[in-house]
Amino acid sequence: EAQVTQNPRYLITVTGKKLTVTCSQNMNHEYMSWYRQDPGLGLRQIYYSMNVEVTDKGDVPEGYKVSRKEKRNFPLILESPSPNQTSLYFCAAGDGETQYFGPGTRLLVL
Amino acid sequence: GEDVEQSLFLSVREGDSSVINCTYTDSSSTYLYWYKQEPGAGLQLLTYIFSNMDMKQDQRLTVLLNKKDKHLSLRIADTQTGDSAIYFCAERTDSWGKLQFGAGTQVVVTP
Numbered sequence: 001e002a003q004v005t006q007n008p009r010y011l012i013t014v015t016g017k018k019l020t021v022t023c024s025q026n027m028n029h030e031y032m033s034w035y036r037q038d039p040g041l042g043l044r045q046i047y048y049s050m051n052v053e054v055t056d057k058g059d060v061p062e063g064y065k066v067s068r069k070e071k072r073n074f075p076l077i078l079e080s081p082s083p084n085q086t087s088l089y090f091c092a093a094g095d096g097e098t099q100y101f102g103p104g105t106r107l108l109v110l
Numbered sequence: 111g112e113d114v115e116q117s118l119f120l121s122v123r124e125g126d127s128s129v130i131n132c133t134y135t136d137s138s139s140t141y142l143y144w145y146k147q148e149p150g151a152g153l154q155l156l157t158y159i160f161s162n163m164d165m166k167q168d169q170r171l172t173v174l175l176n177k178k179d180k181h182l183s184l185r186i187a188d189t190q191t192g193d194s195a196i197y198f199c200a201e202r203t204d205s206w207g208k209l210q211f212g213a214g215t216q217v218v219v220t221p
């Protein structure tokens with residue numbers, strides 16, 4: 001079964017404490033990306049990756065980092081989280097025609 | 111920049127047809143998508159249409175694309191309570207797959 005998995009699904013943290021949200025796909029897709037969803041704004045792209053070791057900024061990259069050391073994994077790193085990064089985060093993997101989304105990670109930064 | 115707009119709310123009676131509308135601005139969009147998000151869940155790809163098509167039908171779902179007006183619609187026939195969700199329209203704006211999303215339309219199906 002084609003899957004995009006994210007961990008953790010829920011996370012509460014405090015300002016400044018580094019965290020990583022993992023994303024993994026089993027579809028061997030080259031394209032992966034991270035989005036954040038905020039009420040009334042839809043989804044906005046944070047970062048994307050076209051292949052291993054190839055990443056680029058999306059529309060809202062400030063405060064985030066990513067890495068793509070393996071094709072299947074695309075972790076999202078918040079070096080110093082702030083309250084304005086409280087959001088619902090989605091990882092996606094695509095084949096150039098379709099994109100499949102993970103179940104989401106709900107993050108609360110206090 | 112690109113902008114995708116949708117109405118925020120739609121109420122429909124069970125058994126009726128629902129029509130969700132979307133307008134987009136990037137005329138170079140190659141694919142347009144409809145995603146469904148149920149409460150507390152991720153995004154489920156419902157259907158998509160390539161920009162050289164006018165219509166695509168998939169069981170109860172019909173997608174209409176008017177490229178001249180940059181208008182996309184999703185019709186759900188015989189709407190059921192399980193269709194209650196937020197529906198997102200999205201356009202692909204680059205060759206690699208970046209999606210530009212609308213804010214989503216909350217569809218509420220009443221008995």
